[in-house]
Amino acid sequence: MTARRLIAWDGLARRRSGARRRALLLFFAGGAAGAIGAALAGDAARRVWIEAAVVLAAGVAAGGPWRLFWRRDATFLGRLPISGSALYALSLWAAGRAAALAGAALLLAAAPFGADAPRFCAFAAAALAAAALASAAATCAAGALVVSHQAQAAIKSLAGGQSAPPIVWLSVLPAAGAFGVLWAAWRSAAWLAGGAAPVPLLGALAAAAALALAAAPLAARTLSAATREVAAMDAVKLAHVDRVKPSPFERLWGRATHAGPTYAKDVALMRRRYPVVYLAGGLLILAMWAASGDAELAAGGVLLLGALVRLHAWLLAGPPTELPRFVRTLPRAGAVRGKRLHLAWRALATIGLGVAPALVRTRSWALAALAAATILAAAWLRDPDDLVQLEGQTPPRVP
Amino acid sequence: MLLEVEGLTVRYGRQTALEALTLSVDAGEIVGLLGPNGAGKSTALLAIAGAILPAAGRVAVDGGRARVGLADQPPSLYDFFSVEEHLAFVAEARGHAGDPAARRWIDALGLGKVSGKLCRELSFGYRQRVGLAAALVGDTRLLLLDETLNGLDPHSSRRARDVLAAAAGDGAGVVLSTHLLGVAEKLCTRLCVLDRGKLVKDLRGDELERVRGTIDDLYLQWVEE
Numbered sequence: 237m238t239a240r241r242l243i244a245w246d247g248l249a250r251r252r253s254g255a256r257r258r259a260l261l262l263f264f265a266g267g268a269a270g271a272i273g274a275a276l277a278g279d280a281a282r283r284v285w286i287e288a289a290v291v292l293a294a295g296v297a298a299g300g301p302w303r304l305f306w307r308r309d310a311t312f313l314g315r316l317p318i319s320g321s322a323l324y325a326l327s328l329w330a331a332g333r334a335a336a337l338a339g340a341a342l343l344l345a346a347a348p349f350g351a352d353a354p355r356f357c358a359f360a361a362a363a364l365a366a367a368a369l370a371s372a373a374a375t376c377a378a379g380a381l382v383v384s385h386q387a388q389a390a391i392k393s394l395a396g397g398q399s400a401p402p403i404v405w406l407s408v409l410p411a412a413g414a415f416g417v418l419w420a421a422w423r424s425a426a427w428l429a430g431g432a433a434p435v436p437l438l439g440a441l442a443a444a445a446a447l448a449l450a451a452a453p454l455a456a457r458t459l460s461a462a463t464r465e466v467a468a469m470d471a472v473k474l475a476h477v478d479r480v481k482p483s484p485f486e487r488l489w490g491r492a493t494h495a496g497p498t499y500a501k502d503v504a505l506m507r508r509r510y511p512v513v514y515l516a517g518g519l520l521i522l523a524m525w526a527a528s529g530d531a532e533l534a535a536g537g538v539l540l541l542g543a544l545v546r547l548h549a550w551l552l553a554g555p556p557t558e559l560p561r562f563v564r565t566l567p568r569a570g571a572v573r574g575k576r577l578h579l580a581w582r583a584l585a586t587i588g589l590g591v592a593p594a595l596v597r598t599r600s601w602a603l604a605a606l607a608a609a610t611i612l613a614a615a616w617l618r619d620p621d622d623l624v625q626l627e628g629q630t631p632p633r634v635p
Numbered sequence: 636m637l638l639e640v641e642g643l644t645v646r647y648g649r650q651t652a653l654e655a656l657t658l659s660v661d662a663g664e665i666v667g668l669l670g671p672n673g674a675g676k677s678t679a680l681l682a683i684a685g686a687i688l689p690a691a692g693r694v695a696v697d698g699g700r701a702r703v704g705l706a707d708q709p710p711s712l713y714d715f716f717s718v719e720e721h722l723a724f725v726a727e728a729r730g731h732a733g734d735p736a737a738r739r740w741i742d743a744l745g746l747g748k749v750s751g752k753l754c755r756e757l758s759f760g761y762r763q764r765v766g767l768a769a770a771l772v773g774d775t776r777l778l779l780l781d782e783t784l785n786g787l788d789p790h791s792s793r794r795a796r797d798v799l800a801a802a803a804g805d806g807a808g809v810v811l812s813t814h815l816l817g818v819a820e821k822l823c824t825r826l827c828v829l830d831r832g833k834l835v836k837d838l839r840g841d842e843l844e845r846v847r848g849t850i851d852d853l854y855l856q857w858v859e860e
Contacts, residue, residue: 237727248720253715315684315685317701317729318728465688468686471686472688
């Protein structure tokens with residue numbers, strides 16, 4: 237299969253599933269909200285815009301494995317004899333698409349900056365292009381390391397006999413790429429205020445382009461096997477899951493509120509299937525404690541905590557935590573109440589552990605209002621339809 | 636030899652799901668893989684297909700991985716592709732874009748009236764049939780089928796068996812895991828029984844002919860409850 241055809245098939249699947257429409261809506265809504273914020277907040281908005289651009293570029297750079305090895309159909313793609321070059325082109329295309337969407341949102345948000353807007357847009361374009369190219373190159377290199385026994389052996393001997401599971405490279409290399417892009421963009425941000433030329437960013441862009449080009453032959457040789465092996469590793473890894481129990485606090489909350497069986501089921505399944513969400517929450521809370529004296533940093537942290545609670549709510553509503561067809565055979569009211577109490581606990585725990593220390597230290601009413609509004613809105617379960625997110629999607633008919 | 640498996644071992648954490656499986660399959664053979672739940676049948680098929688990594692062992696397929704078609708359980712289908720689109724995608728990925736065989740399998744498996752429907756709209760039986768068709772398209776030489784005949788109505792089951800017999804007649808090898816002993820007895824030219832990850836019986840030729848008609852009872856003796 238040629239790269240062009242693989243990308244066309246991928247586009248059709250995304251269009252049909254509604255993924256493309258959702259991504260467009262999310263980024264344009266984010267961009268519009270950013271533009272309104274920028275128009276109202278004046279100069280302070282520029283700093284927030286730069287932070288957002290840097291974080292988005294780092295996110296695009298780090299997201300490579302999700303766009304190839306951990307996509308929903310990766311297992312299936314890995315089993316088919318698709319060439320490494322076609323998979324690399326798909327990875328590049330997906331990275332470019334993510335960068336373009338993030339760029340569109342940033343462009344919209346930069347509109348109120350008037351005559352400075354083109355400079356901000358050029359900055360975003362350079363950072364996101366570097367991120368997309370670095371992402372594809374890092375993903376390819378990580379995949380090659382995963383399947384190369386020689387490389388594993390060499391690394392083991394360099395590390396004095398110590399070794400880690402090969403899948404670690406899928407996190408390490410994209411994270412290194414993301415850090416590089418983040419550093420270069422941050423060091424070049426002064427250019428937006430009329431400072432020195434953005435040499436680090438341009439250097440990062442040139443380096444990322446060279447790496448992406450250099451990775452192409454490597455991809456042709458290894459990416460097909462890497463996609464198959466990573467999917468196979470995931471299959472084996474997910475075949476046995478630690479039976480983690482709810483924490484004592486979660487059990488106590490469930491008993492105190494008579495949350496019912498849906499709550500108990502959700503708590504157990506979320507902890508088993510998505511331990512990384514709990515880990516990210518813990519790390520973010522620690523970061524909030526460290527930055528609790530700075531109201532501006534704390535405000536950023538509150539937004540991230542809110543996003544994490546929203547992600548939690550979203551994961552609660554779909555398989556494997558919830559089975560849309562099955563839940564329809566159960567009493568709805570009990571299930572909805574269980575989920576609402578689950579999210580209420582997440583919101584309370586997040587505010588209590590993550591935000592309260594910053595509120596105590598900064599005594600900022602604005603931060604308190606932002607925290608309450610963000611986290612409660614994130615945890616809000618609109619109606620029972622939130623329970624069955626997959627059923628909520630109306631499939632388009634085939635013409 | 637179409638497939639040669641030597642010492643294939645798969646572990647899930649500390650649990651050994653498949654232990655040192657050695658098996659070879661010739662062109663035209665239909666191998667029924669029998670065994671109780673958790674015996675390692677699906678694991679064996681997935682490991683042979685490269686869908687999971689073995690802890691040890693070797694798998695060699697004549698013609699390479701491109702010639703292997705796997706119908707797993709539940710079938711891996713693109714929910715938002717129509718049946719035709721899904722099969723076209725698989726055929727193209729296997730290097731047979733516009734493969735006219737896709738139409739042949741659609742007709743042979745009775746998928747004509749749902750070929751324009753999205754895969755997510757299909758019933759279980761239809762999904763099984765689409766999974767089988769997807770395993771067949773693109774000049775497949777080795778078919779690995781994980782309980783693909785389960786959940787089919789009698790007509791569809793007959794169609795699927797005819798299709799498998801025709802594929803084997805064309806020189807393909809088939810490995811079919813199933814609990815349907817009657818179907819296995821009628822269709823398969825060889826029966827392998829797995830129990831607790833190990834191959835405990837391998838019947839073919841005269842040996843298989845001698846036990847035909849009595850597999851139901853013999854199976855209960857071969858495999859402890």
